Amino acid sequence: MQSLIGTGVALVTPFKKDFSVDVEALKRIVNYQIDNGINYLVVLGTTGEPATLKKEEKELVIQTIIEANNGRLPLVLGVGGNNTAEVVEELKTRDFASFSAILSVSPYYNKPTQEGIYQHFKAIAEASPLPVILYNVPGRTGSNVLPSTVIRLANDFKNVVAIKEAAGDMVQAMKIIQHKPKDFLVISGDDMVTLPMVLAGGAGVISVIAEGFPEQFSEMVRLGLERKVDQAYEIHYQIADAIDMIFEQGNPAGVKEIFKTLGLSENTVRLPLVNVNEDLSKRVKDFVAKTVN
Template identity: 65%
Template sequence: MSKFTGTGVALVTPFNRDNSVDRAALERVVTHCTEGGVEYLVVLGTTGESATLTKEEKEIVKQTVIKANAGKLPLVLGIGGNNTAEVIRELQDADLSAFDAVLSVSPYYNKPTQEGIYQHFKAVAEASPIPVILYNVPGRTASNILPATVLRLARDMENIIGIKEAAGDIVQAMRLVKDKPEGFLVISGDDMITLPMVLAGGSGVISVIGQGFPREFSEMVRYGLKGHAKEAYTLHYKLMDVIDMAFEQGNPAGIKSILHALELADDAVRLPLVKVDSELEARISGFVEKNVNLV
């Protein structure tokens, strides 16, 4: 079993009211996740608002998570972008000694061809001193890493160990599961279809809602990995409404509202993102109040 089988959590970056990084809140979120039973943590992904953090703030986030985690769980670091040379420079300059893998998003905005995507990730894998997990999220990147390209990378590059698949397409995920090399991880990047993906043979999830309800969501995934569909779907259906709410007005505004209702962190986000509106905030608070313990 890979250390990345099960539930990984894409951590938020909490902010103080003055827009600075709230280290204490980030420590609370990490503790909430580790004590909730998730299998690993992902730092500085999209949910962490990495696009709006300075180099110095990214270092604060990394060091805060490393300290709070205290070696309990494997750590994955988000390093990706649409400038291949810059991604390589970041990989070469970063201290990756505390991290077990890199999560690297497919190049966005440029809209490369499949060959361009392949060559980008080939270069990234060759530059990375630790394993690489691909991240396919067409809704943000404007291009889809097709299964044929993923499988080509999986077979050609030993350092590429899996993909966070967030196309929202269960058929595409099943094609990856069907044809992947042995040991290659197909990880859900979509909370709502995580369980179907796991039951189809996926390796787990890198989750957003998992940091709000780590015990419940990670238990659902473990049931799924064991083939216990009935027990898994019982938890899935209890979580469906809050998963919808978490993404209704964008990520991470929704999960930050959930964490605020749980009294773990403030709900502040950085522009161009804005907080959820008062109507959604009330629904989220109501759900959290009624469903603190779903298991």
Template identity: 50%
Template sequence: MNKFHGTGVALVTPFNTDGTVDYQGLKALINHLVDGGIDYLVSLGTTGETATLSKDEKKKVWEFTAEINNGRLPLVAGIGGNDSQVIGDAIKSFENNQYSAILSVSPYYSKPTQEGIYQHYKYLSELSELPILLYNVPGRTGSNMSSETTCRLAHDFKNIIGTKEASGSFEQFNQIMRDKPADFLLISGDDPIALPMISIGAVGVISVVGNALPRMLSDMIRLCLKGDFAAALPAHLSLLEITRLMFSEGNPAGVKATLKQLGVCDDVVRLPLVKASTGLNKSLAAQFERHLY
């Protein structure tokens, strides 16, 4: 699945000031990312504020994203949650043939055991016609999918093709690299550690910061994948403070603030999230001026 090597971007969902989905903003964002050289798009991951979208809104966003993308880049649909039956039904009924895979987050809030996580993904894999990318993000879900569970799933189900890993544990990354099938994809789920993860065998990143800085990030990731880490290091270091700021008041408030500054889309978020503060906006603008222009 080489189409998932490189830089994927977890798209924000732009909103109008009245809270409705801003499709013109979404169009501008998709074109901004395609023009910026990224490798694939992830529609309605957690960065897309998926938990606040209705079933009909999700369907329309997936359809619109496919229409505007128009076959230019591979597409991944984010379909996850903590009710296995509901997620299974959503995966089974997903019919958009322009998507190449599903990204499904480990069940959140419920804190299932490792066996529960395994059985959840077993259930989904048996229903899905598309390949599945696991997504482990303990900071959001409240539980960690262990390297043993990840590799057990990877070996047992051919259509579970990779994992977006955002545990922050290099012990876990190392164990996955050691024990996974050869063709199973380890993908960084954290922008700041994409470079060191690629150094041990990850195939790229699914990024938040890439919404705003697609060219800088995708160029850096390509250098890493070529093994030229020395050339990639300046961009990696330049992105550290910008990334910290973007996440300092929650995701995607920070990256949406930057997208508004760039003129791509507005910075509206849905409650319980709130817009980035005036102070954060100023800090982000200063970082852009200092490092990028």
């Protein structure tokens, strides 16, 4: 899965002021990523607000991105949930012709044991026609996929090819990197520790901040993969304040504020999310003004 090395972005779903999906804005955002060095696109991850999209809206988003991308970059589709049978059913019935892999989040809310998490992903691996990227994000799911469970899945299923690791724990990430099968990829799911994780042996990132600053962040990851440490950290510290800002009042409200400033889309989010306040909006605009040429 060499196509998953580097910088992927978790695409937002832009909305018009009336909260309908803004197809033209989504096309602009896709082209903005492609034109500025992103390596692959993730469709309907958490940042895409799928929890508030109707079924037909999800299909609209998927088809819009497929058409806008036009085969230029690999596409990864978010297919996950806390109802294992429902996820398996989608894997068996969906057309995945345009996609290279799926990203599947660990079950949220149910708080399964490690054995329950293993059995959930076992069912997904056995049903999936595509390579599977595990997604560990304890801050959202309420449970942590331990390194031992990740390694067990990676060894037992050849199509479990990577993990998006977003526990925010470098020691945990390094344990996975240390014990993983040779070709298994450890992908950062936390923008702030992306560079340290890459330097420790990670494969790159599935990022939110890279969506707003694709040229800078993807260059940082490339430099990190090339072990050009000082140059990579120079970019990291240029972007670090923006990473804090875009998550300060929730994702994707922060990155949508960047897109509004860039003229790519409105900053509209759907309840229960709300827009960032005026203070953060001004700080984001000021940062964009001094960072984007």
